[in-house]
Amino acid sequence: MKIKIYSKLILLLLTQCLWACSSCSKLDSDAKTNDEALLSELKIIVPLSGNAWLVDDISLNESMISDQGLKNWTKETSLIRTFVRVDATGELCLGLNAKALKGSSKVKVTIGDESKEIAIHKQEMGVIPVGCFNVSQKGYVQIDIQGISKTDSHFGEVSQLLIGGEAIAAGTYFVKDDFYWGRRGPSVHLGYEIPSDAGDIEWFYNEIEVPEGNDLVGSYYMANGFGEGYFGIQVNSETERRILFSVWSSFKTDNPNDIPEDEKIKLLRKGADVKTGEFGNEGSGGQSYRIYDWKAGNRYRFLLGAKPTNDNCTDYTAYFFAPEIGNWELIASFRRPKTSTYLTRPHSFLENFMTEMGQFTRKGTYLNQWVRNTEGTWFEMTKATFTTDATGSNGARLDYDGGKEGDHFYLRNCGFFSDNETSNTSFTRTANGTAPAIDFSKLEIPSISTQTLMDRTGWTIVDFSTQEDQGGEGDTGRAADVLDGDENTYWHSCWSGCTAAAPHHITVDMGQANTVNGFCFTQRQNLSRTVQDLEIQISDDNASWESLGDFVLEKATNQQTIELNTAKTFRYFKFIAKVSHDGTDNAAMAEIAAFIAE
Known part of the structure; x- marks a missing residue:
């Protein structure tokens, strides 16, 4: 009797297992079919490089969004927002052309109040189906991507967004090329x-x-x-x-x-x-x-x-x-x-x-x-x-x-x-x-003046806080190079086997007292370590100094002028480099000159 009962139980379990396996196979088949159907809907490629932004920290845009798409994605707080305009309502189907760098990650994609989660685990770039969302209004659609979890330091890389469905039937608008101007937006x-x-x-x-x-x-x-x-x-x-x-x-x-x-x-x-x-x-x-x-x-x-x-x-x-x-x-x-x-x-x-x-x-x-x-x-x-x-x-x-x-x-x-x-x-x-x-009679009336560069013959550097004289800049880098008349040579703060903290200064002796209307500065021509904020001081004896104020230079190769509000007479002047455009303690300058206005 017990043998018959056991036989029936075993038969029942085998039947259930066969049914379960058949059911699993059907679910897997359905999922595969659904993914294939979704992928077939994705007709249009939207490059992230021209249409996506970092929302939570805009300072990361340049390092994370490039011509290759989304990279350097490590933070769960990073919210990547892509904009696409559609001229119809209905389903908007999405896919991501993405890959994992080493491990795998889980990512959330959101449109409006609807979110879907996907896994990124492939080591080669490929299209991952996300799903379809309901779009109830024509116009711009905001598509948010955010990381949930990861087994590696990175969530992965995403080069493109793919879209399809009813919502794209009447047309779509997004930046397809010329990404710099597209990211700036229309004037x-x-x-x-x-x-x-x-x-x-x-x-x-x-x-x-x-x-x-x-x-x-x-x-x-x-x-x-x-x-x-x-x-x-x-x-x-x-x-x-x-x-x-x-x-x-x-x-x-x-x-x-x-x-x-x-x-x-x-x-x-x-x-x-x-x-x-x-x-x-x-x-x-x-x-x-x-x-x-x-x-x-x-x-x-x-x-x-x-x-x-x-x-x-x-x-x-x-x-x-x-x-x-x-x-x-x-x-x-x-x-x-x-x-x-x-x-x-x-x-x-x-x-x-x-x-x-x-x-x-x-x-x-x-x-x-x-x-x-x-x-x-x-x-x-x-x-x-x-x-x-x-x-x-x-x-x-x-x-x-x-x-x-x-x-x-x-x-x-x-x-x-x-x-x-x-x-x-x-x-x-x-x-x-x-x-x-x-009252036009009270407006300050312009009159033409000619700026004449002063002859720098006899000018010398009598003091400097730092210069690159360890060979790090080859045959240039010295403070004296700002007076040599060659814009391809330059002064550079010491860095090769040494360090120098801003502010840096160079003191110039003009050899005699001169009346000066302003100064001219030429940045290093490859625009590395260019000076942004500077101060100019003047002196009659190289001991007591008067500040003429703080000034700002552009990151540009052309000669830039700083005209004084009133002419000043002095023999010595001190150029003080306070802040560089790249934010480091290093600084460089190709030429320093002065002019008179007539």
Whole structure:
């Protein structure tokens, strides 16, 4: 009897096991079929290099997002956000082209309130199906990726996102190439219409107010654009803001060193605390800026003048009015050779110039635009046409917007909002009717001055805190190299078998007392260890020193000038390098000179 019972139990267990195995096989088969079906839906490849950002720590964007996609992914706190715009609703299916470096990891992918988890364990790049999500609205979709756990130090690498499903049926928009500009986001513009009876325009007046919370780092709110340059305010860092005025050279190049002497922009005059030099990379020309802590929520005024000269040049002059100060102040005046024109193409724009900040929205309001002709009559400009740049017009990014709000215009860009305005749309704001009240007789009038480099014959280095004389820089690196007239040699702080902590200094003896209007600095030409913050001190006896203040140099190869507010007479001067652009204790400088202004 017991044998029969045991036989029946064994038969029952075998039957259940066979059924279970059959069921497992079916589940595995179904899962494989589902993955294959999902993979077949993934029709479009979205490169992470142009469409993904680190959200929790923007400082990691450059090290983690590159042309190869997502790398150096080690932190569970890192939130990688990718943006894709869809023109239909329904299912959006996702896959990741990813690989593990050594071990394996678990990753969470989220759209809205829906999350799915996947494992990354393959050592070669391959498509891992994620699943399908419901998209209920057209426009930009925010896709978040975050690590959950890992057996190695890295979560893996992801080169691409693959998408498919109903939501892509009517079209998709994302950055497909030219990732630098795509990550910066679209620039937006307002082109103002000059009244037809205005005649020759000598002055252009505009106002800007940046709404609170929209003054993001990397933003340039350009107020007074014209055919040959631009003038506005910037947020350059968390601690620095600028008033910027630039004029392009008539010679077309991205390298200011290539501009012939007869086409170089000439500085006529600059205001107090304004720094001047040259710029490149987006055309070339003369640039001026003043570090000024302007505030969101306050309204700032801009006045730009243009007047042709008798020798086929045009002088451009920019003034800035801050409510905190209460009067018009000169920024700079430049002379542009081979140009004979009054103001043309008055416009404004808004741009983001930092790739890591292209994921955030900014807005500027542009108020009360006027032009004044050569006869002194003001004309209000109430009509403007909104446009975007190539990043917007080619469909790489559609987060651009502009138009009118009552009595003013506005511009908005970046951040992947979906309610964009159509480019090339014209708007008419409500007229103000009251012309700007400006007493032109009280404006600081520019007069041309010539900067002449002083002869450095007989100049010597009488003291320095450090130099690289251990062979680390070959035949150069010495302090004396800043006076040798060769921009390819340079002083460098000691580093080969030694260390030197900032600040560093070099003391120059001019051999006799001279009256000096300013100094010229040329950075090391490969732009390694360039000086950012410096101080200049002067002395009659190399014992008692007077500080002329702290100054900032750009990371650029061209000669940069620092003009003193008043001329100074002295025999010795001390160059003190305080901070380098790379943040290290090392510093370098190719040439140091001085000039007189006549």
